Amino acid sequence: MDKNTIIAFLLVGVVLFGFSWLNRPTPEQLEEQRRYNDSIQAASLVEQAREMMREDVISEDTAIRVDEPDSVQDMRLMQRYGDFYRGAKGDEEFFVLENELLELTLSNKGGQIVSARLKDFQTYDSLPLFLFDRKEASLDFILRTHNNRIINTKQMFFEPLRQASDKSLSFRLDAGQGRHLDFTYTLEPDSYMVGFKVAGNGMDEVLSANTTGLDLEWQQVIRRQEKGRKFEERYTWTTYKYMTGDIERTSDSKDEEVHASGRVHWVGYKDQFFSSVLISDKAPLEAVVIDQKISQKEDILKSCRTSALVSFDVTEKETAEFAFFFGPNKYSLLKSYDNLRENDNSLELNRLVSLGPAVFRWINAWVVIPIFDLLGNYFASFGLIIFILTLIIKTVLFPLTYKSYMSTAKMRVLKPQVEEINAKYPGQEKAMERQKATMELYNKAGANPMSGCLPMLLQMPVWYALFSFFPSSIELRQQSFLWAPDLSTYDAIFSWDVHIPLVSTYFGNHISLFCLLMAITNMVYTQFNMSQTNMGQQQMPGMKLMMYFFPIMMLVLFNQYPAALSYYFFISSLITIIQTLVCRWIVNEEKLLAKLEANKKKPKKKSGFMARLEEAQRRQMEEMKKQQGKRR
Numbered sequence: 001m002d003k004n005t006i007i008a009f010l011l012v013g014v015v016l017f018g019f020s021w022l023n024r025p026t027p028e029q030l031e032e033q034r035r036y037n038d039s040i041q042a043a044s045l046v047e048q049a050r051e052m053m054r055e056d057v058i059s060e061d062t063a064i065r066v067d068e069p070d071s072v073q074d075m076r077l078m079q080r081y082g083d084f085y086r087g088a089k090g091d092e093e094f095f096v097l098e099n100e101l102l103e104l105t106l107s108n109k110g111g112q113i114v115s116a117r118l119k120d121f122q123t124y125d126s127l128p129l130f131l132f133d134r135k136e137a138s139l140d141f142i143l144r145t146h147n148n149r150i151i152n153t154k155q156m157f158f159e160p161l162r163q164a165s166d167k168s169l170s171f172r173l174d175a176g177q178g179r180h181l182d183f184t185y186t187l188e189p190d191s192y193m194v195g196f197k198v199a200g201n202g203m204d205e206v207l208s209a210n211t212t213g214l215d216l217e218w219q220q221v222i223r224r225q226e227k228g229r230k231f232e233e234r235y236t237w238t239t240y241k242y243m244t245g246d247i248e249r250t251s252d253s254k255d256e257e258v259h260a261s262g263r264v265h266w267v268g269y270k271d272q273f274f275s276s277v278l279i280s281d282k283a284p285l286e287a288v289v290i291d292q293k294i295s296q297k298e299d300i301l302k303s304c305r306t307s308a309l310v311s312f313d314v315t316e317k318e319t320a321e322f323a324f325f326f327g328p329n330k331y332s333l334l335k336s337y338d339n340l341r342e343n344d345n346s347l348e349l350n351r352l353v354s355l356g357p358a359v360f361r362w363i364n365a366w367v368v369i370p371i372f373d374l375l376g377n378y379f380a381s382f383g384l385i386i387f388i389l390t391l392i393i394k395t396v397l398f399p400l401t402y403k404s405y406m407s408t409a410k411m412r413v414l415k416p417q418v419e420e421i422n423a424k425y426p427g428q429e430k431a432m433e434r435q436k437a438t439m440e441l442y443n444k445a446g447a448n449p450m451s452g453c454l455p456m457l458l459q460m461p462v463w464y465a466l467f468s469f470f471p472s473s474i475e476l477r478q479q480s481f482l483w484a485p486d487l488s489t490y491d492a493i494f495s496w497d498v499h500i501p502l503v504s505t506y507f508g509n510h511i512s513l514f515c516l517l518m519a520i521t522n523m524v525y526t527q528f529n530m531s532q533t534n535m536g537q538q539q540m541p542g543m544k545l546m547m548y549f550f551p552i553m554m555l556v557l558f559n560q561y562p563a564a565l566s567y568y569f570f571i572s573s574l575i576t577i578i579q580t581l582v583c584r585w586i587v588n589e590e591k592l593l594a595k596l597e598a599n600k601k602k603p604k605k606k607s608g609f610m611a612r613l614e615e616a617q618r619r620q621m622e623e624m625k626k627q628q629g630k631r632r
Contacts, residue, residue: 082149083175083206090157097169099189102326105134110154111171111183112139113194116326118274122478124227124486131276131326137220141198143181144208158183175206192327193337198312198320207314214312214320216285218278219305221295222271227489229301230508231560235272235354235471236301238292241265243284247351250292260288268352269304270329273474273488275352277325282318283311328474329353331369356468363465376475383481386568393466394575397459401576404456405583410447413593417441445596470565483513484563490515491563512559514566519555521573526551528577 077085092109098119105115114134121129140154158171161182170184179202186195198214226232238250243263250256263284268277285308293303312320327333334349355364371392375385394401418438425434442448470476476487484491492510499509526548558566 080149081151082145082147083179084143084145084151084156084173086174086176087156087158092157093160095160095169097167097185097187097194099167099187099191101190102187102192102194104185104187104194104326106169106171106185107134108158108160108171110138110140110156111158111173112154113137113185113324116276118327121274121328123225124478124489129225129274130223131274132220132223136223137276138218140217140219142215142217144211145206146208148208153181175202178202179206192325192333194324194326196322196324198322200312200314200316203316204314211314212311213283213286213309215307216310217305217307218267219303220269220276221300222269222302222304224299224301225274226272227486228508228560229298231471231489232272233294233301236270238267238269238290238304238306239275239352240267240288240290241348241351245348247348250290255293256290257292258290260290264288264308266347266349267306267308268325268349269302270352271301272471273329273477275325275327275329275349277349277352278306279323279325279347280310281321281323283320285310325349329472330474331355331365332373354468354472356465359461360465360468363461364469368465368469372469372473372475381481382476382479382487382564383484383567386487386564387571390568390571390575393462394572394579397462398579400456400458401579402583405580406587407448409583409587409589409592410445410596413589414441414445414447414596445599447596466568467565470568471562473564476562476564481563481567484567487564487567488562490560491566507556508560510559512561512563512566514563514570515555515558515561518558518566518570518573519551521570521577522551522554523548525573525577528580 077088081088090108092107094114095106095108097104097106101119103115103117103119104113106112107114114132114137116131116137118129118131123129138154140152143151143153145151153173156173158173161170161172167188168184168186170182173181173183175181180200181203182197182199182201184195184197184199186197188195203211222236224232234252237252238258239247240249240258240260241247241264242260243265248258248260250258263286264280265284266277266279267285267288267290268275270276285306288306288308291305291307295301295303310320310322325337329352331350331353334352337349338346350365355361368389371389372385375388376382379385379388418441421434421437421441425431425437471488473488478485479487481487483493490508490510490512491514493513493516495510497509554569558569
C-alpha cells in the first residue's frame, strides 16, 4: 500500500468521524428515542398478552363445576388466575355515585362505570339521556402476573369499600396477604368531571418484575340522542389531544383505525352535543390505538375503542391518576376546566365544540359566542336572541354592504353609456373592441366592476363561522320558537315515511319551513339584485338560470340542517334587502353620475394592473383578427 492510499484512507476516516460527531443525537433526542423504543416494546408485549388471552382456553382440569366443593373450585381458579383467584367468582352488584348534574352507576365486576346519565338533559323523544348504559361501555386493565398469567380486570369481581364521603367510591381487587389493587372514583358537587385513581399495594410481588405500565382498553358506544340521525352522525367522531398540544380527530363518515404516535393527553368520544372523555395527566397515554366503527343499529351511531399504555409504578411510589368527563359540549363549561388547573398544561376540552377551522373558530370564540352569551343573560327566547345577533352582525358589516352597493350603483348609472358602446360595436367579431371601450369608460369614470365583489368576500368568514356555530350550539337544543319545537334540528311541516331514491338521501323525508322561507327569500333577493346590477352588457347564456339555481340548491342542502341556521339566513337575507333599499333611498344617482362625469375630465394615471389588462386585451384582439383572417 503506497503513501497516497494510506493518506486517502486517513482522510476518509477523519471525514466519517467528523460527520458522526457533528450529527450525533442530542440528549433530548436520545431520551425521545428511548421512550419510543419502550412504547414499541410495551405495545409488542401487550399484543402478545392479548394473543395469549385469545388462545388461553380453560381446560377440563381448570374448569369450574358448581357441584364441586369450594376448596376444589379455589384450587382450579388459583391455577388459572394465580394470586387474583379470589376475584374470579362472585355476584355482580351495582352502586350509584351522583351529584346535581350527573348520575353514575358503577359495578363491582371490573370496578368500572357502567352507566352515565345527565340529569339536566333528555333525548329528542323526552327520555332520560344516558351517554351509555349497562353493557355499552367497559374499562379494562390487562395485568401480567409474575408467573405469566394474564388478568382482565373487567372480568374480576372487586370488593366495594365504603368511604367516609358520599362523593367517593372505591373498589379493591384482592391478591391475598395484604396485597391489592384499588380503583377509586370521586365526583365533586356540581361537576361533570369524575376523578379516577389506580393504586396498588404489594403489586411488585404479584405482577411481572418488568412491569412499568398497564395496558388500558376503553370501549363505549355513542348513542343517538337527536331527531336527525344522519345529521348527528356528521358531528360524531373521536377527538384526541397530544401532550404537545396538537389536537386531531377521526373521520365522521367511515370506519377508521388510528395509531397515535406520541404521548396522548386525552381521548374523547363525542357526538353533536355530548362527550365522554378519558383524561390522563400524570401518566400520558402511549402506543394509543383508536378504533371507530359506524353502527348499523338505529339507536347507536358509532362504536369506539381505545387501547393504550399508561405508566404504573408497582412499588407504590406513585398512583396512576385519570379523570373522566361525562357532559355537554358547552363551550364556556369546557373552557372553565382550564381555569381550574394550576399548571400550564391546559386541557382545551373546548375543542370538542365544532366551531370551524382557523379564522372561523377565532370569530366564533371571540365574537359570536360572547355576544350570544351576553344576549342570553337578558332574553329568554333564543329566536329573539338569534334575531338580535343577526341585526348586530349586519349592522357591523353594513359599511361593506354600502361599498358593494355603491359599486353596483356606479355600474347602473353608467348603463346608458355602456349600451351606446354595445350599439357602436355590435356582434361577436367586435367583442374585444366592445370590452376595451367599456373598460376605458369605467377607468375614466372611476368605477371598478370588481370593487363590489371584495366587500362580499370579506363577509364570507363571518358567514362560514355562523354556519359552523349554530349546529354546534347546545344552548339551542330543545329550545322552541314559533312553529319550531327544537331550534337545534329541522322544523318539519310535512313528512313522509316512503324512501325515495336520491330525495330521501340528500333532501330527507320532510320539508323544513324555515329552510323553505330562506330559499324563497334568497330567490326574491336574487331577482332584486339582478335588476339592480344589470349594467347593459349581454349576459352569458344560462346566467339567469344559474342565479335561481343557487336558492334551490340551498333548499336541498339545508333542509336537514338546524332550524336556527335556516332562520338566521332567512333574517339575514331580509335585512340585506332592507339595507339595499335604504342605500338606494339615500344615494342620489344624478349626483353620482355627475361625479363620475367629473372624474372623466381629471387626468388619470394608469395603474400597472390596468396597463397589463389592456395589453392582454390588445394581444387577444390581435389573435382574434388573425383567426378571422384564416377563416376568410
